[in-house]
Amino acid sequence: MVLRFSTVPGDLLDETVSTPRGLALKLLGVPGERADGAEGATTQDFVLVNGPVFGAPDAKHFLKMLTLLATTTDKVEPLKKAVSAVARGSEKVIEAFGGKSGAVIAHFAQHGGEWELRVQLCTDLASMPVKDASVEWPQAQSPYVSVARIRVPAQLAWSTQRALAIDDGMAFNPWHALAAHRPLGSIMRARKVAYAAMAKLRAQQNRQPISEPVALPALA
Numbered sequence: 001m002v003l004r005f006s007t008v009p010g011d012l013l014d015e016t017v018s019t020p021r022g023l024a025l026k027l028l029g030v031p032g033e034r035a036d037g038a039e040g041a042t043t044q045d046f047v048l049v050n051g052p053v054f055g056a057p058d059a060k061h062f063l064k065m066l067t068l069l070a071t072t073t074d075k076v077e078p079l080k081k082a083v084s085a086v087a088r089g090s091e092k093v094i095e096a097f098g099g100k101s102g103a104v105i106a107h108f109a110q111h112g113g114e115w116e117l118r119v120q121l122c123t124d125l126a127s128m129p130v131k132d133a134s135v136e137w138p139q140a141q142s143p144y145v146s147v148a149r150i151r152v153p154a155q156l157a158w159s160t161q162r163a164l165a166i167d168d169g170m171a172f173n174p175w176h177a178l179a180a181h182r183p184l185g186s187i188m189r190a191r192k193v194a195y196a197a198m199a200k201l202r203a204q205q206n207r208q209p210i211s212e213p214v215a216l217p218a219l220a
């Protein structure tokens with residue numbers, strides 16, 4: 001399994017700037033019928049963010065939000081901080097690993113980590129809509145169910161070699177999936193096109209081919 005942390009803005013920001021935080025998982029060697037476009041691969045990705053809902057109900061509204069966000073890219077950090085706070089639906093600055101640059105690397109050098117993966121099952125389409133990604137599914141109606149546990153040992157979380165192999169040599173995409181996990185809704189359909197286009201662009205610009213791994217690369 002490969003695990004990757006990320007932030008939303010396209011430009012490099014100090015870790016103390018509050019933005020939504022992403023977590024992408026890539027499971028290797030998963031057999032089975034694939035979702036459209038994932039034929040031939042044996043990976044299953046989960047591309048997650050640390051909020052209960054997405055900031056926009058559907059792809060059309062998301063485009064409007066993006067247009068606004070694009071006007072702030074490369075502008076001063078205080079403005080970006082404000083926009084990011086709105087994007088994550090909170091004005092609070094919560095940092096899981098403290099505010100210092102390099103905190104994530106320092107943490108994993110010593111401690112490793114453990115996560116319990118939980119899902120909500122859709123038991124009622126009216127109160128748990130698939131077409132509106134901005135609605136929080138009521139836990140009273142559908143409590144989270146634990147489906148997996150991830151344990152990682154203490155390790156070197158970042159190195160030039162790891163960045164080349166993983167950040168540049170791989171792409172995380174919810175459509176790298178089994179047919180049984182085919183993503184649903186317009187936000188997810190928009191992601192299909194956007195992630196493929198971005199991976200292609202990155203491969204071209206970095207002059208580094210991107211492919212779906214069949215085995216973990218040997219990393220220092």
Ligand code: HEM
Binds near residue numbers: 004023024062187190
């Ligand atoms: C539920 C909604 C969403 C979540 C949870 C989410 C989460 C993430 C995460 C965690 C990453 C970083 C992946 C990595 O580590 O490489 C990412 C990348 C990305 N996201 Fe999203 N995202 C969402 C919606 C969208 C939408 C609607 C679009 C555009 C239509 C989009 C476009 C992208 C692009 C272009 C990348 C970069 C991919 C790459 O460089 O290979 N995302 N997203």
